Amino acid sequence: RAKTDGRGIFRVYSPEMGSKMRRYHYLLEEMRLALGSNNFSLSFQPIVHVDDCSIDYFECLVRWHHPVEGTITPTEFIPIAEESNLILELGDWILFEACRQMSAWYNAGMTKVRISVNISGVQLKHRKLYDWVIETIEKAGLPPKALMLEITESCFIEASRETTESLQKLREKGITIAIDDFGTGFSSLCTLAELPVDVIKIDKLFIDQANDNPKYNKILNSISELGKDLNLKVVAEGVECAEQFELVRKMGIQCVQGYLVSKPETSNNVGTKVLRTNLNHIAATGTNIWLP
Ligand code: C2E
Ligand code: MG
Ligand code: MG
Numbered sequence: 001r002a003k004t005d006g007r008g009i010f011r012v013y014s015p016e017m018g019s020k021m022r023r024y025h026y027l028l029e030e031m032r033l034a035l036g037s038n039n040f041s042l043s044f045q046p047i048v049h050v051d052d053c054s055i056d057y058f059e060c061l062v063r064w065h066h067p068v069e070g071t072i073t074p075t076e077f078i079p080i081a082e083e084s085n086l087i088l089e090l091g092d093w094i095l096f097e098a099c100r101q102m103s104a105w106y107n108a109g110m111t112k113v114r115i116s117v118n119i120s121g122v123q124l125k126h127r128k129l130y131d132w133v134i135e136t137i138e139k140a141g142l143p144p145k146a147l148m149l150e151i152t153e154s155c156f157i158e159a160s161r162e163t164t165e166s167l168q169k170l171r172e173k174g175i176t177i178a179i180d181d182f183g184t185g186f187s188s189l190c191t192l193a194e195l196p197v198d199v200i201k202i203d204k205l206f207i208d209q210a211n212d213n214p215k216y217n218k219i220l221n222s223i224s225e226l227g228k229d230l231n232l233k234v235v236a237e238g239v240e241c242a243e244q245f246e247l248v249r250k251m252g253i254q255c256v257q258g259y260l261v262s263k264p265e266t267s268n269n270v271g272t273k274v275l276r277t278n279l280n281h282i283a284a285t286g287t288n289i290w291l292p
């Protein structure tokens, strides 16, 4: 139903909109409380090399355990945190906590893997990127080479010159930069030549479609070739079955992330024997002992 409000502003109103707004404000308030009461945690998902299934890095993914609602997914609360700028406070906690965890693993001998942290566009805009990241890793005692930042393709396109320069300076320090969800942000391909990046993560969409749809298959292959030509490491996101693994392996994609290898896990589980056993098993047989 459409109507004008008192000031003559034309509004389209639906009851559904009211409930969306209520949910928005409810979750925002609850997130503020959660920040103060340890209701956020981090989970970690391994990204492995296709050739030997060894771990290249862990992506750090935030989790919210609500005392009443149970687990709330980041696809619901991250956009609200971004819209309200609460992502700044939450993102400070995530980056430090991720670096602190990786620093502990690093000191325990895991010196070959990195930790990767998702950075939202709001953080790129409002944090002094270079100083913020360097101060955080120093406080956590983490060497720069053990950190990677994931920035979605659409945020890269909107990034200011200042942000791009900060990213370049961070790379010079040894931090790895990845374009996340590649293929969904409509960047012109020539911007790839200009961006300060080391890794392309191809969006799950292409992996989902490639076995059934020849056009997606071709695009996936082209992105992978382009990545190789530009000396970028290519990661396939969301690999769930052996068929998809085989497809990306044949295309020469170097790394995969997905439920076939492992779901995101708690810090306690991820470094355990269970995971190592599973990875060895996949390397040897191509099958996942965690799958039914
Ligand atoms: P993303 O950065 O692209 O992260 C990958 C998402 O794909 C994760 O979802 C992961 O659990 C999921 N995934 C990985 N492998 C598979 C698979 O084989 N099948 C399926 N169906 N899904 C798979 P998650 O944890 O729900 O996060 C969703 C999005 O929320 C992330 O997408 C990212 O954009 C955002 N997000 C999560 N954690 C953070 C964070 O700490 N900071 C920020 N700024 N954003 C975050
Ligand atoms: Mg990511
Ligand atoms: Mg992604």
Ligand code: MG
Pocket (backbone or CB within 6 Å): 181, 204
């Ligand atoms: Mg994604």
